[in-house]
Amino acid sequence: MRLNPRQSDILDLARHIGRVSVDDLAGHFNVTVQTIRRDLGALCDAGLLARTHGGAMLPSGIANIAYAERRRLSASAKEAIGQATAALIPQGASLFLNIGTTTEAVARALADTPDLMVVTNNLNVAEIMAAHPTAEVIVTGGRLRRADGGLTGDMAVETIRHFKVDIAVIGGSALDHAGDILDFDPDEVRVSRAILSQARAAILVADHGKLARAAPVRIANLADLDRWVTDAAPPAGLQSLCKTAGTAVTVAPPR
Amino acid sequence: MRLNPRQSDILDLARHIGRVSVDDLAGHFNVTVQTIRRDLGALCDAGLLARTHGGAMLPSGIANIAYAERRRLSASAKEAIGQATAALIPQGASLFLNIGTTTEAVARALADTPDLMVVTNNLNVAEIMAAHPTAEVIVTGGRLRRADGGLTGDMAVETIRHFKVDIAVIGGSALDHAGDILDFDPDEVRVSRAILSQARAAILVADHGKLARAAPVRIANLADLDRWVTDAAPPAGLQSLCKTAGTAVTVAPPR
DNA sequence: CACATAACGAACAAAAGCGAACATGGAAAT
DNA sequence: ATTTCCATGTTCGCTTTTGTTCGTTATGTG
Numbered sequence: 001m002r003l004n005p006r007q008s009d010i011l012d013l014a015r016h017i018g019r020v021s022v023d024d025l026a027g028h029f030n031v032t033v034q035t036i037r038r039d040l041g042a043l044c045d046a047g048l049l050a051r052t053h054g055g056a057m058l059p060s061g062i063a064n065i066a067y068a069e070r071r072r073l074s075a076s077a078k079e080a081i082g083q084a085t086a087a088l089i090p091q092g093a094s095l096f097l098n099i100g101t102t103t104e105a106v107a108r109a110l111a112d113t114p115d116l117m118v119v120t121n122n123l124n125v126a127e128i129m130a131a132h133p134t135a136e137v138i139v140t141g142g143r144l145r146r147a148d149g150g151l152t153g154d155m156a157v158e159t160i161r162h163f164k165v166d167i168a169v170i171g172g173s174a175l176d177h178a179g180d181i182l183d184f185d186p187d188e189v190r191v192s193r194a195i196l197s198q199a200r201a202a203i204l205v206a207d208h209g210k211l212a213r214a215a216p217v218r219i220a221n222l223a224d225l226d227r228w229v230t231d232a233a234p235p236a237g238l239q240s241l242c243k244t245a246g247t248a249v250t251v252a253p254p255r
Numbered sequence: 256m257r258l259n260p261r262q263s264d265i266l267d268l269a270r271h272i273g274r275v276s277v278d279d280l281a282g283h284f285n286v287t288v289q290t291i292r293r294d295l296g297a298l299c300d301a302g303l304l305a306r307t308h309g310g311a312m313l314p315s316g317i318a319n320i321a322y323a324e325r326r327r328l329s330a331s332a333k334e335a336i337g338q339a340t341a342a343l344i345p346q347g348a349s350l351f352l353n354i355g356t357t358t359e360a361v362a363r364a365l366a367d368t369p370d371l372m373v374v375t376n377n378l379n380v381a382e383i384m385a386a387h388p389t390a391e392v393i394v395t396g397g398r399l400r401r402a403d404g405g406l407t408g409d410m411a412v413e414t415i416r417h418f419k420v421d422i423a424v425i426g427g428s429a430l431d432h433a434g435d436i437l438d439f440d441p442d443e444v445r446v447s448r449a450i451l452s453q454a455r456a457a458i459l460v461a462d463h464g465k466l467a468r469a470a471p472v473r474i475a476n477l478a479d480l481d482r483w484v485t486d487a488a489p490p491a492g493l494q495s496l497c498k499t500a501g502t503a504v505t506v507a508p509p510r
Numbered sequence: 511c512a513c514a515t516a517a518c519g520a521a522c523a524a525a526a527g528c529g530a531a532c533a534t535g536g537a538a539a540t
Numbered sequence: 541a542t543t544t545c546c547a548t549g550t551t552c553g554c555t556t557t558t559g560t561t562c563g564t565t566a567t568g569t570g
Contacts, residue, residue: 004547019260022527032549037528052259053527053556123381123394130401139378139406141396141414146385151394155417159396159410259557277517287559292518308517308566 003046006031007039014049014058021055077207077231077252078102082109084252085169085205085229091115093166096195097125099150099188100171102205104128110135119163121156121191123149138163145185152187157194168199174213175206179222179241182215189217201226208232222247258301261286262294269304269313276310331509332462332486333357337364339507340424340460340484346370348421351450352380354405354443355426357460359383365390374418376411376446378404393418400440407442412449423454429468430461434477434496437470444472456481463487477502 003011006029014020022040026033040056043049050059082105089095089110094117097103103120107128110116114134120126121140129137140159142151170192172181181204183189196202202225211234222228222238223245231252234242242249258266261284269275277295281288295311298304305314337360344350344365349372352358358375362383365371369389375381376395384392395414397406425447427436436459438444451457457480466489477483477493478500486507489497497504 033527034529034550035548038548041529055260057260057263123378126378126399130399130404137399137401138410139394139396139399141394141410144381144385144392144394146392149385155393155396155414159414162410288517289519289560290558293558296519 003042004039007043010036010039011043011048014043014056019052019055019057023054025055077209078105079109080231080252081205081207081229082106084250085203086110086113088203088227088229088250089113089116089167089169093117094163095119096160096163096165096168096170096199097122098168098170098192098195099148099152100173100205102171102207103169106169106205117165119160119165121151121160123151140191142191143187145188150185150188152185152191154190156191160191160194160198163198165199166201168195168202169205170195170202170219171205172210172215172219174215175204175210175222175238176214177211177235177237179238179245181206181219181222183217183219184215186217189219192219196220196224204228206230208234211235258297259294262298265291265294266298266303269311274307274310274312278309280310332464332507333360334364335486335507335509336460336462336484337361339505340458341365341368343458343482343484343505344368344371344422344424348372349418350374351415351418351420351423351425351454352377353423353425353447353450354403355428355460357426357462358424361424361460372420374415374420376406376415378406395446397446398442400443405440405443407440407446409445411446415446415449415453418453420454421456423450423457424460425450425457425474426460427465427470427474429470430459430465430477430493431469432466432490432492434493434500436461436474436477438472438474439470441472444474447474451475451479459483461485463489466490 010020010025022033022036025036040049040051044051044056047059049056078101081102085106086109091113092115097107097118097120099122103122104124107125111132116135117138118129118135119138119140121142123144126137126139129135140151140156142156143153145152172183174182176182183192204222204225206228208231222242225247227248227250228242229250229252233251234249239249265275265280277288277291280291295304295306299306299311302314304311333356336357340361341364346368347370352362352373352375354377358377359379362380366387371390372393373384373390374393374395376397381392381394384390395406395411397411398408400407427438429437431437438447459477459480461483463486477497480502482503482505483497484505484507488506489504494504
């Protein structure tokens, strides 16, 4: 995309003073507000600015807001899944928890389970468990993905190989009709696969909203896991798949 | 969800002073209280604030407690040291930052230095740098010390050995008259020593209050480092030690 | 416990801002 | 010279934001 001179002036202005208003810009450049709107639209499409009513501002903190938003999305379903999953985890267990808002809900629900050892590549989980009175928390190394506080890459995998835990609790971005658990980030998938290979039992936590989505990278299949905790009865196809594969299905009661 | 400029101002205000009141905000922004209520409602829905009667405050999440705590402890001395240290770090540099509130001040002061690569065993630093627009953040693995968000142990050391960075910025718990840098936790000291061995240059950040304290485990000696950034002229003994050893001393101007 | 006061949220109306569609005019291409 | 294209201006219906009002819900005081 190519910026016209006025647009780069607008960008400079915005970067200098933080925010700009449509009316002021129109006056300043002697053009109509509509032209300014088009400029702001272009800058906004290019991700250089964020549009507001009456103007635009620097797009700082977008990732965090998106994350907070996502966390709020179907929050009650995730909390229900978290509670149901926590109920399956005995005191003193060792756990992996990977990236995802659902696994964070599990971490919150584990507040009353004593003497856990939790290994995670999710900084949010680490923070939640830091408040736990008796849990020992191990954080994997790795590159920080600022969008969601995830740690990925070879270093995370390497750290995970040092452990062999009782239960892995993993979440994914999507779950397709064939029972394949999917995610967007190949690096994260490598971490999730390492987690699965180093755990004696594996639980998938995925709300029914995950069924409506798609993602490009395959983590594993439901048949490879021991249990799936969700918030609504799964479609018949997945139910029979689980039955055949011996994967237990827990439908968390709404709360 | 998109934040309008007033909402992000409110958020900034809340983060700086801890809590905000509806009336004050209405006066400050020259809008009605109802508009402020709508803003607070939006920020609250997004999980960025928690509503109270008559206003709002920072939510009680772990991250935010850490934030508030950090703010309260942020002696201006540490901020001054942070600024002075950040001024020594060129854009595009690779860094280690270890545990300590002073190194966190450095991280905050690095907000405007582009293209950094930061390796840290401090979750608070990771969080601060996560907000940085261009920095790449690597978190070491390790056991989480809930008191201060530090990651320690062999895994942290192992991760650190994967890197060789331009500058190590380290803080300690105490600094004695012989120039020995000291800490309380042997595990953390192992990490700090690993950091020093893997960096081309090393900077100690320690305010003058560290001189009055003692700690049992030795990290290194001032003479082994390249620079010491502090907030007040050091005692003559340490000054001559630094001079002999070729350790530069920067006294950060008060702010 | 009862009462007064302040704060709250819902509902509605006014105002400001917005985007789409079309018109205009000048520069570049043919 | 003509055509095409692109940036801009104009108009108009729609959406978002803000202010206002009013009944309800906390908070604190005697």
